[in-house]
Amino acid sequence: MKRLVLASGNKDKIKELRETLEPLGIKLLSTYDYPELEEVVEDQETLEGNALKKARYTARHTNLPSVSDDTGLEVDALDGAPGVYSARYAGKEATYRDNLQKLLNELESVPEENRTARFRTVVAFVDGDQEKTFEGVCEGTILTEPKGEGGFGYDPVFRPQNHKQTFAELSPEAKNKISHRGKAIEKFVKWLGAKK
Numbered sequence: 001m002k003r004l005v006l007a008s009g010n011k012d013k014i015k016e017l018r019e020t021l022e023p024l025g026i027k028l029l030s031t032y033d034y035p036e037l038e039e040v041v042e043d044q045e046t047l048e049g050n051a052l053k054k055a056r057y058t059a060r061h062t063n064l065p066s067v068s069d070d071t072g073l074e075v076d077a078l079d080g081a082p083g084v085y086s087a088r089y090a091g092k093e094a095t096y097r098d099n100l101q102k103l104l105n106e107l108e109s110v111p112e113e114n115r116t117a118r119f120r121t122v123v124a125f126v127d128g129d130q131e132k133t134f135e136g137v138c139e140g141t142i143l144t145e146p147k148g149e150g151g152f153g154y155d156p157v158f159r160p161q162n163h164k165q166t167f168a169e170l171s172p173e174a175k176n177k178i179s180h181r182g183k184a185i186e187k188f189v190k191w192l193g194a195k196k
């Protein structure tokens, strides 16, 4: 069985990708299998830069092919912010709740028709000298107040296009089918399947 390391300690991401890769005969390891790995600082100016930085570091230290992802929320009325800074929009130690509240405050005077936004994910794969990235985008709208208990991050205020519910109101399976991350991973897995 081939092995691949996911450069993340996020248990939801690990579980989701493991279920997708197992049928392809690929064993997915994660940073939990390599406790000596240090946390990679996401200080690049693009999602691609951060995703590649994490996958390169992990590939170099494990000598195995590695994969990582970085995600940002781009709000049109805020000229694309918070974008690559989505995790620390309200400050370095900000919680999901702090970030979401800051977003709602910034958009307070913006009418519904101008609250368009999109989630963008870049998945990066690094194997020795080989590097490849895959992008997934999900268009939607930012609501004026949070709705739903599921998901994480900005999910309670993001309503994907052609849906009545927010990401936080959809089941994880329903979200994965249409989400930015789901689409990027789908492209990656297709490419990986064809490469074998």
Ligand code: ITT
Pocket: 007, 008, 009, 010, 013, 069, 070, 071, 072, 073, 086, 087, 088, 096, 099, 119, 151, 152, 153, 154, 155, 167, 179, 181
């Ligand atoms: P890693 O350990 O894999 O680096 P992370 O917490 O840094 O995980 P991301 O880089 O994927 O997560 O995402 C950056 C921020 O964007 C994250 O803190 C959330 O606030 C938000 N975010 C990412 N994916 C999201 C999603 O599917 N729904 C809502 N918010 C999301």
